[in-house]
Amino acid sequence: MRLLRLFRRFRPHVLDVEAVSLTDCGLVRKENQDAFLMRTRDRLFCVADGMGGGDGGALASQWTCGALDEVARPNRRGDLRERMEIAQESLKMVNRKIREYAHMRDYRQMGTTVAFLVFDPHNDRRAAVCHAGDSRVYRFRGGKLTLLTKDHTIGGELSRIAVDRVGDRAMKLGSRANPLSHVLTRAIGPERELKLEWRKIDVRPGDAYLLCSDGVHDMLSDEQIAQMLGESGTPDTLVLRLDDAIRAAGACDNYTMVYVKVGGGE
DSSP states (O other): OEEEEEEEEEOSSSSOEEEEEEEEOOSSOSSOOEEEEEETTTTEEEEEEEEETTTHHHHHHHHHHHHHHGGGOTTOOOOHHHHHHHHHHHHHHHHHHHHHHHHHHTOSOEEEOEEEEEEETTEEEEEEEEEESSOEEEEEETTEEEEOSOOOBHHHHHHHHHHHSOOHHHHHHHSTTSGGGGOBSOOBSSSSSOOOEEEEEEOOTTOEEEEEOHHHHTTSOHHHHHHHHTSSSOHHHHHHHHHHHHHHTTOOSOEEEEEEEEOOOO
16 A cells, blocks of 8 residues: 655745655565654654554554654644653653553564654744654755664664774674664663653755655665755655655565655745
């Protein structure tokens, strides 16, 4: 099942924002356990990649996006700090919900990654990124692609160690070829204590943000993503080009992306 959604030129704020999302089961998997949230009006965007037996992974990702949707309730339009606090508490609640459901169903493992982008409702030039797991948030600015998140995986952790302490052993263990490299070190659901990573960022006219599950960045290199995001075209055209490239590369997993384009100010 494929789903492409487009919301264009909604202008309640100073900066224009266009957002496009696409999710796909891929060419190998039979079930799509990814989910996404795209609230252009309220400037909330999320991608979640579920894991677990039975219906566990799909429910975990859906519950996570649903919990973050609460951040945009009419009586919850505070500043960025308040939105971050609400999101933090909402994700703690869904972490408990996932654990309780997994225990009831006797699932050995149930959980989801999360990559969340939220704008300050009073200042379009400020935003925050929250993540756990290996779903990512990229920023494309001035022709340069920057990864705003860190993969919470064994491979990601070892690669960061290798940067500080260059060693063949760390590099080999952290390489994508190693099956352990994709094992998550953080996620929503598996652990009693939820560990999220937050980062505040500045936003500029012309910025583009890509939130995606690992089904995207496992198939495409950062260089390929940067090249396609730098090409001319509307946001929906760019997302469909990424989609074509992922499928051409094999689309071995579910893949989901939310592309957010920031326009000029008045």
